[in-house]
Amino acid sequence: MDVSQLFSQRARAGVDPELAIILAGPPPGTLGMTGGFPNADAFPQEELTEITARLVRDEPGLALQYTASAGIPSFREYLVERTARLQGREPAYEELMVTSGGMECLDLLCRSLLDGGDPVAVEGPTYLGAIMAFRDYGAQVHGVPMDGDGLEVDWLRERLDRGFRPKFLYTIPEFQNPSGRTLSLERRRALIELCRAYGVLIVEDVAYRELSFDGSSLPSLWSLGPDVVVQAGTFSKIFCPGTRLGWAIGPAPLIAQLSSAKGGTDQCAGALGQRMVEEYGRAGLFGKRLPHARALYESHWVALSAALCRHMPEGVAWSEPTGGMFTWLRMPEGLDARSLRPAATEAGVAYVPGAPFYVDGGGANEMRLSFSSLDERSLAVAAERLAGVIEEALSSSATAATAPR
Amino acid sequence: MDVSQLFSQRARAGVDPELAIILAGPPPGTLGMTGGFPNADAFPQEELTEITARLVRDEPGLALQYTASAGIPSFREYLVERTARLQGREPAYEELMVTSGGMECLDLLCRSLLDGGDPVAVEGPTYLGAIMAFRDYGAQVHGVPMDGDGLEVDWLRERLDRGFRPKFLYTIPEFQNPSGRTLSLERRRALIELCRAYGVLIVEDVAYRELSFDGSSLPSLWSLGPDVVVQAGTFSKIFCPGTRLGWAIGPAPLIAQLSSAKGGTDQCAGALGQRMVEEYGRAGLFGKRLPHARALYESHWVALSAALCRHMPEGVAWSEPTGGMFTWLRMPEGLDARSLRPAATEAGVAYVPGAPFYVDGGGANEMRLSFSSLDERSLAVAAERLAGVIEEALSSSATAATAPR
Numbered sequence: 001m002d003v004s005q006l007f008s009q010r011a012r013a014g015v016d017p018e019l020a021i022i023l024a025g026p027p028p029g030t031l032g033m034t035g036g037f038p039n040a041d042a043f044p045q046e047e048l049t050e051i052t053a054r055l056v057r058d059e060p061g062l063a064l065q066y067t068a069s070a071g072i073p074s075f076r077e078y079l080v081e082r083t084a085r086l087q088g089r090e091p092a093y094e095e096l097m098v099t100s101g102g103m104e105c106l107d108l109l110c111r112s113l114l115d116g117g118d119p120v121a122v123e124g125p126t127y128l129g130a131i132m133a134f135r136d137y138g139a140q141v142h143g144v145p146m147d148g149d150g151l152e153v154d155w156l157r158e159r160l161d162r163g164f165r166p167k168f169l170y171t172i173p174e175f176q177n178p179s180g181r182t183l184s185l186e187r188r189r190a191l192i193e194l195c196r197a198y199g200v201l202i203v204e205d206v207a208y209r210e211l212s213f214d215g216s217s218l219p220s221l222w223s224l225g226p227d228v229v230v231q232a233g234t235f236s237k238i239f240c241p242g243t244r245l246g247w248a249i250g251p252a253p254l255i256a257q258l259s260s261a262k263g264g265t266d267q268c269a270g271a272l273g274q275r276m277v278e279e280y281g282r283a284g285l286f287g288k289r290l291p292h293a294r295a296l297y298e299s300h301w302v303a304l305s306a307a308l309c310r311h312m313p314e315g316v317a318w319s320e321p322t323g324g325m326f327t328w329l330r331m332p333e334g335l336d337a338r339s340l341r342p343a344a345t346e347a348g349v350a351y352v353p354g355a356p357f358y359v360d361g362g363g364a365n366e367m368r369l370s371f372s373s374l375d376e377r378s379l380a381v382a383a384e385r386l387a388g389v390i391e392e393a394l395s396s397s398a399t400a401a402t403a404p405r
Numbered sequence: 406m407d408v409s410q411l412f413s414q415r416a417r418a419g420v421d422p423e424l425a426i427i428l429a430g431p432p433p434g435t436l437g438m439t440g441g442f443p444n445a446d447a448f449p450q451e452e453l454t455e456i457t458a459r460l461v462r463d464e465p466g467l468a469l470q471y472t473a474s475a476g477i478p479s480f481r482e483y484l485v486e487r488t489a490r491l492q493g494r495e496p497a498y499e500e501l502m503v504t505s506g507g508m509e510c511l512d513l514l515c516r517s518l519l520d521g522g523d524p525v526a527v528e529g530p531t532y533l534g535a536i537m538a539f540r541d542y543g544a545q546v547h548g549v550p551m552d553g554d555g556l557e558v559d560w561l562r563e564r565l566d567r568g569f570r571p572k573f574l575y576t577i578p579e580f581q582n583p584s585g586r587t588l589s590l591e592r593r594r595a596l597i598e599l600c601r602a603y604g605v606l607i608v609e610d611v612a613y614r615e616l617s618f619d620g621s622s623l624p625s626l627w628s629l630g631p632d633v634v635v636q637a638g639t640f641s642k643i644f645c646p647g648t649r650l651g652w653a654i655g656p657a658p659l660i661a662q663l664s665s666a667k668g669g670t671d672q673c674a675g676a677l678g679q680r681m682v683e684e685y686g687r688a689g690l691f692g693k694r695l696p697h698a699r700a701l702y703e704s705h706w707v708a709l710s711a712a713l714c715r716h717m718p719e720g721v722a723w724s725e726p727t728g729g730m731f732t733w734l735r736m737p738e739g740l741d742a743r744s745l746r747p748a749a750t751e752a753g754v755a756y757v758p759g760a761p762f763y764v765d766g767g768g769a770n771e772m773r774l775s776f777s778s779l780d781e782r783s784l785a786v787a788a789e790r791l792a793g794v795i796e797e798a799l800s801s802s803a804t805a806a807t808a809p810r
Contacts, residue, residue: 001606001632001656003655003658019668040466043465043469045469048461049461049462065442065448065645101671103669103672112412113416114413115414241676242470260420263428264537264538265670265671266512266670272647
């Protein structure tokens with residue numbers, strides 16, 4: 001039997017080959033600025049050792065058992081309190097549920113909202129996993145351009161005025177993956193008003209929200225417009241990915257639908273992880289540990305930023321993240337980040353080319369650099385190597401341009 | 406904004422209301438034989454306390470991090486060895502992957518195999534979650550009748566001879582949910598041959614396989630026909646559900662596709678749980694603990710079985726499981742398990758009506774009784790109460806039948 005003959009249309013469509021390259025990790029011998037994994041030095045293993053042992057020993061009937069699809073009630077209550085404290089607005093209990101990480105929340109949203117052919121709006125560039133998820137459900141994905149202040153709300157207004165009606169707009173307002181950019185407060189307010197006027201649901205992905213270098217934060221979109229926003233959060237970047245946990249906050253009928261859909265994915269998020277995060281949080285350990293994670297990523301960025309300034313040739317620009325794990329680098333027009341990859345591998349540095357993060361072309365001369373994993377010294381070397389590759393490409397293209405035909 | 410206006414067709418279709426009743430738990434004041442939760446007394450919390458603390462403390466970079474979608478390599482290797490030992494056939498490394506429980510494996514199979522309108526064959530009755538999953542992907546689900554030896558292979562042969570071509574056949578060969586029946590060895594061999602001849606993929610759900618009362622087992626379908634079977638397994642019943650872990654074993658191209666699809670669900674199963682099961686298994690603790698779980702469920706069944714024999718009126722029959730957590734009870738024709746529910750609640754006993762477990766009608770006079778949660782004494786009381794309800798219904802219907810018109 002040739003099982004591949006049995007594959008569904010979505011299976012035959014396959015995945016973006018760039019994802020396979022990212023998942024395979026940087027080529028051997030290179031300094032990799034490719035992945036978006038959080039740095040394991042920021043994981044709270046000491047605090048968790050005692051908590052986890054206690055839960056397994058004392059609460060097997062709860063921490064090792066199935067849970068309701070929406071999550072363990074005490075954990076949902078803790079998340080309600082935490083949201084009120086961190087976002088200045090308290091969701092109702094029925095407006096919040098537990099998910100198995102941020103990506104699963106996007107999957108539940110797709111199941112609940114998308115029929116084949118539905119239009120969806122995303123930032124250009126945006127998270128590759130989101131593009132793939134939306135397309136996997138047959139959505140027509142449209143890009144909204146960004147500048148240094150995040151997605152261009154005026155551009156979106158013009159399209160909505162002219163009749164564009166996406167099922168939802170997907171945005172990562174803080175330290176965006178991949179661009180590192182943050183949506184300004186003024187634009188947040190304008191976006192909420194605009195989407196409310198046109199009845200467009202906003203899907204707000206706050207994966208990096210709590211990782212600002214200075215600990216500050218702008219109001220979340222959900223806190224500004226709880227009637228038109230569903231927020232997808234994850235504990236992967238501020239706790240650890242190993243327990244697969246996140247949350248969704250939004251209008252109660254949508255949360256009820258997402259919970260129902262979760263019965264068909266993994267039935268419930270792992271109870272042990274839910275109780276781990278709850279105990280960790282109620283002991284005040286997020287407040288104790290997050291400053292360490294923020295300082296770690298800031299120190300990495302400072303090192304990378306200094307090396308980019310020192311080594312990059314004229315005409316190369318990059319975003320200035322104030323948190324998170326990514327910067328977005330633009331080379332002069334005409335250079336192609338995919339074509340440069342063999343030279344970069346040769347030089348011992350790896351990045352992710354920009355084009356796959358756009359849904360409608362563009363980004364050939366752009367790339368994502370992650371500063372989460374490499375230490376400061378390695379980031380400086382990686383930037384210098386990358387600068388050398390770009391410089392070489394620029395001088396070859398200059399030679400080519402002036403060469404006699 | 407009325408978000409429910411935005412719901413997709415599959416969301417509007419909703420879920421079987423019986424599922425909501427099951428998930429809500431038995432009515433207050435009743436002895437519930439409703440749920441399929443494993444008994445927490447069978448969870449290995451003592452052994453796990455030390456293992457879990459050690460993993461969190463010593464391996465944060467592995468046990469708290471993301472993993473490859475197919476699972477942590479060392480855990481996959483352990484599962485390969487374990488399968489060889491328990492099923493007498495060793496899968497290749499590429500033929501096995503880690504899932505986030507058995508239900509997620511079914512979801513990955515649906516994504517990978519089903520287009521709208523595809524026919525799928527299931528046992529009648531079968532697992533409600535599977536019926537919902539297949540229908541959620543637009544499948545046309547057809548039932549194959551069962552008798553005491555499991556699904557009727559001759560019946561299936563006749564349909565295949567006449568042109569029926571399901572995308573796959575879903576079966577739970579051991580101590581089936583909901584019927585408690587086990588597929589005989591002779592039928593296993595015949596089923597493999599039949600499906601191989603017609604190119605029909607078999608999805609084998611082995612959720613209860615290791616819970617035979619006497620520790621014995623028949624050859625798995627996968628071991629008999631690795632070319633035509635994909636096996637979905639779960640650690641929820643033999644370890645605990647709190648870490649959301651299972652496995653898929655099947656032809657390598659299908660496993661590669663399922664792993665790729667998992668990038669769009671939760672990206673990977675939780676690393677901590679994967680390492681917990683691996684360490685637990687490598688320490689030989691499954692072999693130590695499983696006899697305890699088997700003895701517990703057997704003792705429950707013995708108590709329930711004795712009480713059914715003692716109290717049930719003539720004309721009531723039930724399956725004789727040799728493992729697992731369920732028996733399937735059939736009342737005389739004319740009685741309706743749904744209609745009897747108010748009287749049962751009144752009498753202080755709860756069960757799951759049989760009809761929702763069938764895809765094409767029938768089962769009105771049948772019901773599922775779970776013996777996993779209640780203790781021996783409570784099961785005996787529950788059976789006596791249920792017998793009283795049925796007896797009462799029989800005598801009313803006899804009265805109605807002989808009453809003057």
